[in-house]
Amino acid sequence: MSxxxxxxxxxxxxxxxxxxxxxxxxxxxxxxxPNETEQAPPSFPTxxxxxDPNFAKPVYPxxxxxxxxxxxTANSLADIIxxxxxxxxxxxxxxxxxxxxxxxSAPIDKHExxxxxxxxxxxxxxxxxxxxxxxxxxxxxxxxxxQIVDDICDATKSKPEHHIGAIFFQHFRSLSISGYYTHSxxxxxxxxxxxxxxAGPYPxxxxxxxKKLGLEDVA
Amino acid sequence: xxLITDRKTKPQYDVIIVGSGAGGGMAALILALNGMKVLMIExxxxxxxxxxxxxxxxxxMAPLRGNKTPGKPFGYYDATVDGGWQVPxxxxxxxxxxxxxxxxxxxxxxxxxxxxxxxxxxxxxPHDFRCASRDGLGVNWPMSYDDISPWYDRVEMxxxxxxxxxxxxxAPDSPPGVLxxxxxxxxxxxxxxxxxxxxxxxxxxARRAVLSQPMQGQxxxxxxxxxxxxxxxxxxxxxxxxxxxxxxxxxxxxxxxxANFQSTTVLIPPALATGNLDIxxxxxxxxxxxxxxxxxxxxxxxDKTTRRDVVAKARVVILAASTCETSRILLNSKARDxxxxxxSSGQVGKNLMDSVGTxxxxxxxxxxxxxxxxxxxxGGIHVYSPWWLVSQHAKLGFARGYHIEMGGGRRMxxxxxxxxLDSKSPTTYGSKLKEDARRYYGASFGFAGRGEMIPNKxxxxxxxxxxxDQWGIPVLRFHWKWSDHEIKQAEHMQNTFAELIEEMGGKAxxxxxxxxxxxxxxxxxxxxxxxxxxxxxxSVTNQFCQTWDVKNLFLMDGSVLPSNPDKNPTLTILALAxxxxxxxxxxxxxxxI
Numbered sequence: 158m159s160x161x162x163x164x165x166x167x168x169x170x171x172x173x174x175x176x177x178x179x180x181x182x183x184x185x186x187x188x189x190x191p192n193e194t195e196q197a198p199p200s201f202p203t204x205x206x207x208x209d210p211n212f213a214k215p216v217y218p219x220x221x222x223x224x225x226x227x228x229x230t231a232n233s234l235a236d237i238i239x240x241x242x243x244x245x246x247x248x249x250x251x252x253x254x255x256x257x258x259x260x261x262s263a264p265i266d267k268h269e270x271x272x273x274x275x276x277x278x279x280x281x282x283x284x285x286x287x288x289x290x291x292x293x294x295x296x297x298x299x300x301x302x303x304q305i306v307d308d309i310c311d312a313t314k315s316k317p318e319h320h321i322g323a324i325f326f327q328h329f330r331s332l333s334i335s336g337y338y339t340h341s342x343x344x345x346x347x348x349x350x351x352x353x354x355x356a357g358p359y360p361x362x363x364x365x366x367x368k369k370l371g372l373e374d375v376a
Numbered sequence: 377x378x379l380i381t382d383r384k385t386k387p388q389y390d391v392i393i394v395g396s397g398a399g400g401g402m403a404a405l406i407l408a409l410n411g412m413k414v415l416m417i418e419x420x421x422x423x424x425x426x427x428x429x430x431x432x433x434x435x436x437m438a439p440l441r442g443n444k445t446p447g448k449p450f451g452y453y454d455a456t457v458d459g460g461w462q463v464p465x466x467x468x469x470x471x472x473x474x475x476x477x478x479x480x481x482x483x484x485x486x487x488x489x490x491x492x493x494x495x496x497x498x499x500x501x502p503h504d505f506r507c508a509s510r511d512g513l514g515v516n517w518p519m520s521y522d523d524i525s526p527w528y529d530r531v532e533m534x535x536x537x538x539x540x541x542x543x544x545x546x547a548p549d550s551p552p553g554v555l556x557x558x559x560x561x562x563x564x565x566x567x568x569x570x571x572x573x574x575x576x577x578x579x580x581x582a583r584r585a586v587l588s589q590p591m592q593g594q595x596x597x598x599x600x601x602x603x604x605x606x607x608x609x610x611x612x613x614x615x616x617x618x619x620x621x622x623x624x625x626x627x628x629x630x631x632x633x634x635a636n637f638q639s640t641t642v643l644i645p646p647a648l649a650t651g652n653l654d655i656x657x658x659x660x661x662x663x664x665x666x667x668x669x670x671x672x673x674x675x676x677x678x679d680k681t682t683r684r685d686v687v688a689k690a691r692v693v694i695l696a697a698s699t700c701e702t703s704r705i706l707l708n709s710k711a712r713d714x715x716x717x718x719x720s721s722g723q724v725g726k727n728l729m730d731s732v733g734t735x736x737x738x739x740x741x742x743x744x745x746x747x748x749x750x751x752x753x754x755g756g757i758h759v760y761s762p763w764w765l766v767s768q769h770a771k772l773g774f775a776r777g778y779h780i781e782m783g784g785g786r787r788m789x790x791x792x793x794x795x796x797l798d799s800k801s802p803t804t805y806g807s808k809l810k811e812d813a814r815r816y817y818g819a820s821f822g823f824a825g826r827g828e829m830i831p832n833k834x835x836x837x838x839x840x841x842x843x844x845d846q847w848g849i850p851v852l853r854f855h856w857k858w859s860d861h862e863i864k865q866a867e868h869m870q871n872t873f874a875e876l877i878e879e880m881g882g883k884a885x886x887x888x889x890x891x892x893x894x895x896x897x898x899x900x901x902x903x904x905x906x907x908x909x910x911x912x913x914x915s916v917t918n919q920f921c922q923t924w925d926v927k928n929l930f931l932m933d934g935s936v937l938p939s940n941p942d943k944n945p946t947l948t949i950l951a952l953a954x955x956x957x958x959x960x961x962x963x964x965x966x967x968x969i
Contacts, residue, residue: 207447208464209421209457210439212430217439237805244810256441263440311803330805331798335791338813339441341434346810347817349786351752352432354622358588359753361560366747375569376561 222272223258223279226293230279231257233295235333237306245346248337256336257329271328278325285322385654389415389690390964392675394661394705397488398946399932400696401639401647402531402953408652409607410961415688416655417677419697420458420484423491425640429455429632431625435790443791451790455491455630455638459483461897465846471838471855478728478837478854479897480700486657487640488698489900490946491630494756495584495637497537498779498943499528501546503766507939511775513830513861515938518910518919521548527951529554533596534611535637535950536618538754539583546777547762547943556588558758559623562751564743564784564821565759571879572761577780577872582760585637585947586627591615606650614646626788627755636755659686660847663709664693664717664929672929678847692928692960692969696953699934700728700837703905704852706916707839711925718923718931723916724906725838727831728854729940731901732778734866734892736873737822738882739796743785744819751786751818763942774864778827778942780872786818796820823876825869828942829862831904835896856896863889903934903945921956928969932956 206216223231235248235257248254261272282305286294290301297305306326308319315323337343344350367376390412393400400416407414430453435442438452445452449460461479470477483489502521508514529551538556541549558581561569565579572579593616601607618641619633627636634641647653658680665687667673674689695702703725709717716724763777787793794813797804801812834857839850867889877884886892909915912924921936923929932953934945963969 207445208460210448210452212428212433212438212453215437215439215452238809240806242807242810244807244814252436260440263445265445306805310805327798327802330809331795334794334797334809334813336441338789338794338817339435339791341436344789346814347789348748348814349789349817350748351750351786352434352624352788353750354624355750356622358557359559359621359623359758360750362563362566362749366563366749367566370563370567370742372563372566372570375566375573 217259219262219264221258222262222276223254227276227279228254228258229295230283230293231329233302234282234306234329235337237302238330238333239337243346245343248333251337251340251342253333253336256339257332260332260336271332274325274328275332278322278329281322281325285319385415385656385688386413387689389413389654389688391415391692391694391960392417392688392690393694393696393932394675395419395488395696395698395701395933396486396644396655397483397490397639397696397698397933398949399934399953400694401487401490401643402950403694403696403932403957404653405643405647406954406957407961408647408650409601409604409610411650412652412961414647414653415690416653417659417661417675417688418486418488418655418657419660419680419701420486420488420657422657423457423486423640425455425487425491425630425638426632426634429630431629431632435788441791450492450628453626453629455628456483456489457485459485466851467843467845468851469840469843469853471853474855475834475857476896478856479895480852480854480902481897481900482698482701486655487638487644490637490639492628493946494781494944495586495627496757496760496781496944497532497535497539497583497585497637497947498762499548499550500524500941500943500948501548503546504939504941504943507776507941511769513775515831515907515909515914517938518908518915523919524948524951524955527955528947530600530954531947531950533600535585535642536587536591537583537585537947538581538588540581542578542580542762544578544580544762544764545766555583558582559588559621559754561758562753562785563746563749564740565757565782567740567742567880568782568821568823568876569759571876574879575872575875576764577761577876578764579759579761579780579782582757582781584754584756586754586756587618587620587635588754589620591618593617610646610649614649618642621754623750623754624752625755656688660849661697661705662847662849663705664695665689666709666711666717666926670926672926678849680847692930692964694930694932694960695935696932699902699905700852702931702933702935703837704839704849706906708850718906718916718925718929720925721913721915723914726833726836727904727907727938728835728837728856728902729829729831729904729937730896731899731940731942731944732827732829732862732865732869733825733894733899734869734887735822735824736870736877736884736886736892737784737820738877738880738884739800739816739820740784740877740880740882741819742881743821745815746818749786752788757781757783772864772868774861774868775830776828776861776865776942778825778865778869780869781824781826782822784818784821789817793817821877821880821882823869823873825866825873826899826901826942826944827862827865827869829940830859831907831939832857832859837905854896858893858896863893865889866893901934901940901945903937903940906931906935907938908936909938920959921952922960922963930956930960
């Protein structure tokens with residue numbers, strides 16, 4: 158059964174999440190003979206992208222809110238938070254800004270609060286960049302970007318005039334970490350080596366590690 | 377290969393089974409293997425684990441990186457489809473005055489909730505069947521451990537359970553040759569075990585319905601079905617075709633290689649192979665039909681695809697629709713007694729119980745920066761703690777026990793896996809942040825308790841006089857109140873977990889029982905709305921799940937449990953369904969039904 162990825166209006170998506178048509182009484186129709194022989198129903202007669210997703214063709218049933226310009230700023234900041242280095246790819250290579258966009262656009266209460274902080278914060282960042290250097294954040298030199306990031310990376314020490322930026326940075330960093338490490342391309346650098354099949358018994362913990370941790374008496 | 381090909385029914389069956397989960401699947405298999413003509417009616421859609429399970433799918437292939445949503449409360453890849461604590465078009469309500477709303481989980485799919493569960497398979501123990509005699513609370517079972525233990529043996533052999541015999545009081549051992557070997561513990565589990573030694577909490581191999589090695593189909597089928605060559609042939613082949621666990625993919629997603637137990641992978645395929653089972657999916661049962669002689673003649677269901685009303689007929693009706701749905705069908709059925717079908721005792725809908733649940737976890741410094749190790753394992757726990765203070769309830773201030781489930785370490789990263797960085801490394805960015813992520817990832821461990829709740833008069837379900845679902849069927853209305861036993865037990869759990877965590881080198885602040893206890897219905901172990909018992913005046917069924925009022929009506933799900941021991945209900949539902957199906961066939965042979 159084919160299902161085209163669709164984009165719902167926000168109102169429809171909200172209804173979808175709220176789940177369900179209202180309860181209604183259906184007048185019983187005919188009592189059918191019990192010896193009927195019919196074709197099996199279609200495999201997924203009640204499939205909905207929320208309650209019964211098709212894993213092979215995931216549907217993203219809401220519109221994403223961020224504009225292209227906002228995404229550029231988001232990508233640029235995400236790459237400063239999680240750059241390409243020996244421990245893995247850059248945030249922009251694993252879709253972190255797209256994930257944040259999807260996350261803050263989801264019609265779920267918690268995400269809507271997050272949306273205000275992230276969108277407001279991205280604008281704050283660009284306003285601050287203009288105030289200091291007369292350019293958008295993503296157009297600044299790395300040194301200029303770091304100057305601003307250092308002013309907002311610690312909400313407990315930031316100056317009052319940077320406080321909004323600092324709150325935004327906290328949230329943006331958390332979401333960036335979530336988006337980054339849920340991409341399998343980052344797992345080697347993180348140290349997750351599972352999701353592969355192993356034949357035979359589960360190998361357990363190597364002896365040298367058991368010894369190192371002093372667990373010989375319980376292994 | 378679809379499980380079901382045609383939507384066909386015969387004019388008359390030997391047995392109709394409503395529901396396709398643990399109880400319904402087991403009854404269908406046993407009856408079909410013995411030549412009974414069976415119709416299974418399932419409210420949800422057909423579900424094919426072998427093609428639908430997202431075995432190695434990674435989060436970036438999913439919306440919101442696989443995070444939970446209101447329609448998928450356990451995450452995008454959870455096996456449950458068309459289910460959850462809310463099902464579109466099928467509301468339920470909570471009665472005014474309830475202390476906290478009951479959450480009713482449903483799985484509208486073939487195989488029901490067996491597609492998603494922890495596979496934790498613990499036998500109830502001898503004390504559990506005599507609970508009221510021990511502490512004066514609740515009621516005893518109308519059977520003893522000795523009555524059910526041979527059926528536990530059979531179920532464990534049939535579905536495949538890994539574990540060890542630990543010789544702990546009231547956590548029964550299995551006979552030799554029944555269990556499969558348990559997988560070795562992971563790092564955090566070993567550390568917990570060491571902490572348990574210090575704090576006096578025994579931590580032993582878990583028992584889970586997961587194959588750790590191939591099944592010996594020939595041997596098992598011969599032992600399980602003596603004198604039934606056809607059953608031996610079908611089961612030997614089917615068991616031998618199941619693959620053992622390959623130590624990847626969380627069991628909550630289901631299992632396409634059939635290594636873990638689901639009704640849809642273990643019970644329904646061989647039942648269909650007999651040729652004696654028909655299945656109708658997308659069929660919502662409204663009521664049991666009663667003939668003029670007071671016996672059940674069949675069921676009335678709504679074909680969800682056409683919205684037609686249909687009656688299916690049989691000599692025997694088995695309800696295995698899940699605890700609350702089964703009592704709902706009884707209450708909605710027309711009977712001489714206005715209180716609902718099979719309800720001369722007035723116990724239908726009463727004695728609703730869930731498990732007491734609470735959890736506590738912490739960052740564990742000793743787990744930082746360990747060499748990367750594949751800790752996926754069996755997709756669930758490898759160790760657990762059976763209740764170890766069986767004889768000390770007088771001192772404890774609560775009457776019944778709990779077991780502890782535990783886990784942590786290097787699981788497949790989720791959206792929340794590195795939330796620890798918000799506190800451990802709150803201001804970093806760049807390569808330093810990535811080094812910290814590597815340091816703290818997997819360095820956490822947590823404990824969850826599952827405790828026995830005592831039935832009380834304030835926990836029940838009944839029909840809501842004012843609301844129907846989209847099929848026009850009156851819905852359930854719940855009422856709930858925990859007793860002090862549960863609240864104190866939850867507090868004991870919190871204190872025990874905090875001790876274990878401190879011993880492992882972590883930091884934990886235990887919560888009060890009232891703050892810690894999880895929502896009623898949240899643990900999804902609800903049982904008891906049509907309990908079995910010794911007498912018709914006090915219970916809905918006898919020990920063989922046969923209703924006292926209607927001889928050819930059986931209830932084979934969690935609804936019949938008179939108590940809800942801490943050991944999670946699925947294994948016992950399976951054992952009762954098998955035992956009761958044998959009794960049912962005996963009674964039919966004798967002409968009593």
